[in-house]
Amino acid sequence: MFDIDLHTLLTIVALGVITVVTRGFFFISNRPWTLPKWAQRGLQYAPIAALAAVVVPEVVMSQGALIGTLWDARIFATLAGLAWFAWQRSVLGTIVAGMAVYLPLHIGLGW
Amino acid sequence: MFYLREYRQQAEFWDGIRDQFTVAMGIAAWGMMTGVAMVKSGMSVIEALLLTLIVYAGSAQLTALPLMLAGAPLWVILAAAFCVNLRFVVFSAHLRPFMMHLPRWKRMVSGYVTADLSYVFFARRYHEPATTPEGLSAQQAYLMGNSAVNYLSWMTASVIGVVLAQWIPTEWGLGFAGILALVGVMASMASSTLRMVSAGIAGAAAVAAWALPLKLNILAAIVCAVAACLVIEKVHALTQKGDNRV
Numbered sequence: 001m002f003d004i005d006l007h008t009l010l011t012i013v014a015l016g017v018i019t020v021v022t023r024g025f026f027f028i029s030n031r032p033w034t035l036p037k038w039a040q041r042g043l044q045y046a047p048i049a050a051l052a053a054v055v056v057p058e059v060v061m062s063q064g065a066l067i068g069t070l071w072d073a074r075i076f077a078t079l080a081g082l083a084w085f086a087w088q089r090s091v092l093g094t095i096v097a098g099m100a101v102y103l104p105l106h107i108g109l110g111w
Numbered sequence: 112m113f114y115l116r117e118y119r120q121q122a123e124f125w126d127g128i129r130d131q132f133t134v135a136m137g138i139a140a141w142g143m144m145t146g147v148a149m150v151k152s153g154m155s156v157i158e159a160l161l162l163t164l165i166v167y168a169g170s171a172q173l174t175a176l177p178l179m180l181a182g183a184p185l186w187v188i189l190a191a192a193f194c195v196n197l198r199f200v201v202f203s204a205h206l207r208p209f210m211m212h213l214p215r216w217k218r219m220v221s222g223y224v225t226a227d228l229s230y231v232f233f234a235r236r237y238h239e240p241a242t243t244p245e246g247l248s249a250q251q252a253y254l255m256g257n258s259a260v261n262y263l264s265w266m267t268a269s270v271i272g273v274v275l276a277q278w279i280p281t282e283w284g285l286g287f288a289g290i291l292a293l294v295g296v297m298a299s300m301a302s303s304t305l306r307m308v309s310a311g312i313a314g315a316a317a318v319a320a321w322a323l324p325l326k327l328n329i330l331a332a333i334v335c336a337v338a339a340c341l342v343i344e345k346v347h348a349l350t351q352k353g354d355n356r357v
Binding site: 014018044053077098103 | 136155165170175185189197198205206221235290293295296298310314316318338340344
């Protein structure tokens with residue numbers, strides 16, 4: 001339960017270094033440098049794209065394939081969350097409304 | 112980083128705390144299920160705790176996990192984590208002008224604690240780096256307020272998940288709350304038509320490119336969406352100009 005060997009510890013520390021290097025990748029150099037204009041403009045579309053790229057597969061895929069049915073708890077939960085957001089503009093409410101739909105369908109009906 | 116008094120004294124720090132609180136529950140549910148998943152897949156409690164406390168990157172942890180358990184070579188594990196984290200490289204390019212007034216070690220620590228949603232909230236609030244030192248410091252305080260809530264809710268929940276793993280069935284699907292948090296934030300960012308287009312293209316591309324190894328589908332989706340939006344912008348500008356001439 002509490003066993004750890006040196007190799008695992010080293011791996012974990014190296015993974016921590018990867019986090020620091022990727023999250024601070026463009027902070028490392030002190031030299032003056034700015035992104036080209038087109039890239040700066042493009043970056044305003046990047047955050048929402050990153051979110052969609054993470055979220056959409058989690059909602060419409062299972063085991064590496066597009067789900068074949070719309071009767072899936074995740075679809076209804078996401079729609080409920082989006083509807084709540086459109087109504088109240090609250091992210092917390094989106095989570096609560098979505099889970100209120102998800103848990104009964106998922107645990108109760110096994111969707 | 113976020114414990115520094117120079118940040119806590121600023122109103123923006125507390126704005127950041129308040130904003131990030133709206134998603135803290137989702138982050139916590141996600142962190143807890145990551146903790147549960149680490150132990151259930153066969154890591155020891157101490158390994159799971161260290162992984163969470165040191166690495167602090169849920170998707171990279173979950174990617175590295177099966178590779179570590181399978182005894183994959185170190186460089187394969189690190190390459191996989193790097194690829195999963197490539198989106199952070201994009202984020203850091205965006206944040207660079209907001210950061211360069213800080214000494215390097217502070218930039219790196221700030222980067223380390225800036226997870227997805229801290230970055231997203233920051234990018235939603237600030238479009239240009241401030242032109243005064245006070246302004247830059249206030250922006251940094253906002254980022255650190257967000258990061259503080261993100262860090263604490265993730266870590267607390269992960270540790271709880273690791274400790275309680277045997278009593279929390281993964282089949283309940285509590286981790287879906289994390290996805291719903293991202294859905295809510297995504298909706299809050301959809302402030303222009305082109306941004307909605309960006310989300311649509313990225314979502315479709317991420318599904319289409321699912322077969323790519325190392326979660327590279329996420330990076331491919333970001334690149335596709337951003338490129339498509341830039342092209343649409345350009346074409347739109349050209350046709351506008353054309354109209355004016357006529």
